Amino acid sequence: MKTAIIASFAPAALALMVAGLAAPAAAQDTDPFTVIEPSRRPDEAKPGAEMTPPAETPAINAFSPLSPSGDALLSTGKPVHFEARLTEGGKPMKYGLSWRVFRPIAGPDGKLPLLASAEGGSADLELEPGEYFVHVAFGRAGATKKLVVPAKGDVAAQTLVLDAGGVVLNAVSGSDNRIPVSELKFNIYASEVREDGERGLIMSDVKPGEIVRLNAGTYHIVSNYGDINATIRADIQIRAGQLTKATLQHKAAKIALKLVSQEGGEAIADTAWSILSGSGDSVSESVGAFPVVILAEGKYTAVARHKDKIYQRDFTVAPGKNQDVEVLLDDG
Numbered sequence: 001m002k003t004a005i006i007a008s009f010a011p012a013a014l015a016l017m018v019a020g021l022a023a024p025a026a027a028q029d030t031d032p033f034t035v036i037e038p039s040r041r042p043d044e045a046k047p048g049a050e051m052t053p054p055a056e057t058p059a060i061n062a063f064s065p066l067s068p069s070g071d072a073l074l075s076t077g078k079p080v081h082f083e084a085r086l087t088e089g090g091k092p093m094k095y096g097l098s099w100r101v102f103r104p105i106a107g108p109d110g111k112l113p114l115l116a117s118a119e120g121g122s123a124d125l126e127l128e129p130g131e132y133f134v135h136v137a138f139g140r141a142g143a144t145k146k147l148v149v150p151a152k153g154d155v156a157a158q159t160l161v162l163d164a165g166g167v168v169l170n171a172v173s174g175s176d177n178r179i180p181v182s183e184l185k186f187n188i189y190a191s192e193v194r195e196d197g198e199r200g201l202i203m204s205d206v207k208p209g210e211i212v213r214l215n216a217g218t219y220h221i222v223s224n225y226g227d228i229n230a231t232i233r234a235d236i237q238i239r240a241g242q243l244t245k246a247t248l249q250h251k252a253a254k255i256a257l258k259l260v261s262q263e264g265g266e267a268i269a270d271t272a273w274s275i276l277s278g279s280g281d282s283v284s285e286s287v288g289a290f291p292v293v294i295l296a297e298g299k300y301t302a303v304a305r306h307k308d309k310i311y312q313r314d315f316t317v318a319p320g321k322n323q324d325v326e327v328l329l330d331d332g
Contacts (some may be wrong), residue, residue, distance in 0.1 A: 077125075077126035077127045077128045077149075078126060078127060078128075078129070078149055078154065078155050079124060079125070079126050079155070080124070080125055080126070080127055080147070080149065080155045080157075080158060081122065081123075081124050081157040081158065082099065082122060082123045082124070082125070082134060082136070082157075082158045082159075082160070083121075083122040083123075083157065083158070083159055083160075084097055084122075084136045084138070084143070084159070084160045084161070084162055085159060085160075085161050085162065086138075086161075086162050086163075086164055086165070086240060086241045087161065087163065087240045087241040088161050088163075090241060092121070092122050092159075093121060093122075093138070094121040094122075095120060095121050096121075096138055096139070096213075097119065097120060097121060097136055097137070097138055098117070098118075098119050098136065098137040098138075099116075099117060099118045099119075099123050099134070099135070099136050100114060100116070100117050100134070100135045100136075100137075101114070101115045101116040101117070101125070101127070101132055101133070101134050101135075102114055102115060102132065102133040102134075102135065103115060103131075103132065103133075104131045104132065104133055104146070112133060115132070127147075127149045127155075128149065129149050129150060129151040130148075130149055131146065131147070131148050131149075132146070132147045132148075132149070133145070133146055133147070134146075134147050134158065134160070136160050136162070138162050138164055138213050139164075139166075139211075139212060139213025139214070140202060140203060140212060140213055140214050140215075141162050141163075141164030141165075141213045141214050141215045142162070142215070143160040143161060143162050143163070144160075145158065145160050162215070162240075163215060163216050163240045164213055164214060164215050164216060164238075164240060164241075165213075165214065165216055165238045165239050165240050165241060165242045165243065165244065166211050166212060166213050166214070166238070166242075166243045166244065167211070167212050167214060167219075167236060167238055167243070167244045167245075167246060168209060168210070168211055168212075168243065168244070168245045168246070169186045169206060169208060169210075169212075169221065169223070169246055169248070170184075170208045170209060170245075170246070170247045170248070171184055171208065171223050171225065171232075171247060171248040171249065171250055172247060172248075172249055172250065172320075173225065173249075173250045173252055173253060173254075173319065173320045174249075174250075174251075174253070174318075174319040174320015174321065175249070175319075175320060176320075177320045177322075179208075179225055179250065181207060181208050181209070183225060183226055183294065184207075184208050184223065184224070184225055185205050185206065185207065185223075185224050186205075186206040186207075186208075186221055186222065186223050186224075187201065187203070187204045187205070187206065187221075187222045187224075188201075188202045188203040188204075188206060188212065188214075188219050188220070188221060188222075189201055189202060189219065189220040189221075189222065190202060190219065190220065191217070191218040191219055191220050191235060199220055202214070202219065211243070214238050215238070216238050216239055216240040217237070217238060218235055218236070218237050218238075219235070219236055219237075219238060220233065220234075220235055221233065221234045221235070221236050221246070221248070223248045223250065225250045225252050225294055226252070226254075226293070226294025226295075227294075228283060228284050228293060228294060228295060228296075229283060229295060229296045230250055230252035230294050230295060230296045231296070232248055232249070232250055232251075234246070234248055249319075250296075250319070251296060251297045251319040252294055252295060252296045252297060252317070252319065252320075253294070253295065253297070253317050253318060253319065253320060253321050253322050253323065254292060254293070254294050254322040255292070255293050255294070255295055255315075255317065255322070255323060255324075255325055256290060256291070256292045256322075256323070256324045256325065257273055257286075257290070257291050257292075257293070257302055257304070257324075257325050257327070258289070258290055258324060258325070258326045258327065259271045259289075259304040259306055259311060259326075259327050259329070260326050260327070260328060260329070261328070261329050262328070263326060263328070264326075265326075267289040267290045268289060268306060268329075269288075269289040270289075270306065270307075271287070271288065271289060271304050271305065271306045272285075272286075272287045272304070272305040272306075273285070273286045273287065273288070273291055273302065273303065273304055273305075274302075274303040274305075275293065275295070275300055275301070275302055275303070276300060276301040276303065277298065277299075277300060278298060278299040278300065283295070283300065295317045296317065297317050297318060297319050298316070298317055299314065299315075299316050299317075300314070300315055300316070300317065301313070301314050301315075302314075302315060302325050302327055304327045311327045311328070311329060312327065313325065313326075313327045313328075
């Protein structure tokens with residue numbers, strides 16, 4: 001079942017296409033959404049392709065938690081079963097979880113002492129009577145629960161609900177020009193703006209096609225195409241149990257600069273380049289016969305310096321329209 005998701009964005013000129021893939025209500029015997037295997041690079045995955053998890057991922061058993069003194073807890077502890085679900089009422093997750101058990105009282109360093117940890121799916125462990133904090137993480141999503149193990153009686157199975165989903169980010173230049181993975185990156189921020197006017201950074205340098213697991217909510221996405229001024233922003237909503245695929249539209253293009261003696265001629269080496277915005281501000285500096293830059297749409301001036309002489313040419317960048325900009329020697 002596919003569910004269309006509409007996300008707000010800023011500025012208004014930004015195009016954003018989002019599709020949420022929700023798990024069918026009747027298909028609760030499988031994981032809510034599939035993931036790209038760690039061994040596969042994001043650029044090797046076809047758009048929209050789904051990778052299934054390993055055929056068999058054993059659950060974690062036989063924890064060996066430590067006592068407050070640092071010794072392994074003996075078998076006198078009470079058995080406790082832990083499991084996590086993406087959504088309330090969903091099936092227990094079988095893989096991709098990180099479990100941590102802490103003492104509830106901070107140590108001298110101000111941190112809660114870690115008593116046990118494991119990776120995988122559901123977990124069975126023995127804990128002596130006392131209080132604990134249990135944390136489970138699924139990527140950047142997580143949930144924490146306080147547990148009291150009584151001196152008498154059994155302990156009921158513990159279920160933690162992550163209320164989490166996933167997002168896969170990508171971007172195009174112009175209407176549909178695919179951007180190479182090496183030239184594109186994303187940063188994910190909290191949607192709320194702090195008192196200092198900044199947003200909290202959640203994850204940086206996210207690659208296109210990479211699945212990022214997050215708690216349900218709204219996040220602020222910043223996409224950078226190249227490293228000059230091609231930057232766009234969007235607010236995207238993550239829903240529990242769904243994989244959101246978002247494609248952002250950059251209004252930018254790739255520009256190749258050449259200093260030539262005649263139109264279509266060979267690029268002249270030992271040339272220093274400056275690119276000025278329409279208002280005269282410096283945008284980029286480089287040296288070379290054939291530099292390539294990525295610029296947001298707008299009007300610019302290319303300034304070439306060669307053998308103490310200066311040449312220049314005005315040009316316009318249109319979204320998705322890659323072009324060569326030739327500066328002639330007789331334009332000095």
